[in-house]
Amino acid sequence: MAKIVLELDAPDPAVEAAVEALVQDELRKRLKGRIQTMICQQHARTPTVTVRGRVGSRFDYHVTGCCHDFVRRVKCRLEE
Numbered sequence: 001m002a003k004i005v006l007e008l009d010a011p012d013p014a015v016e017a018a019v020e021a022l023v024q025d026e027l028r029k030r031l032k033g034r035i036q037t038m039i040c041q042q043h044a045r046t047p048t049v050t051v052r053g054r055v056g057s058r059f060d061y062h063v064t065g066c067c068h069d070f071v072r073r074v075k076c077r078l079e080e
């Protein structure tokens with residue numbers, strides 16, 4: 001199963017917790033829907049996607065995985 005990590009930047013920890021609770025379900029569902037079935041055909045590994053963002057602006061997706069090819073495929077899928 002693909003792993004989704006959220007790193008949200010908020011003004012203070014209380015706000016961050018509240019915002020994270022709000023967005024994480026939605027974001028996780030959306031991302032997992034796209035990549036949960038993705039598995040590297042060479043290494044049989046799943047990707048990790050780290051979402052970094054500031055509240056109220058765009059999120060950045062950072063994908064890590066077992067090899068360059070697979071990471072590239074996951075990124076393509078996320079950007080569709």
Ligand SMILES: [Zn+2]
Pocket residue numbers: 040041042043044045065066067070
């Ligand atoms: Zn691989």
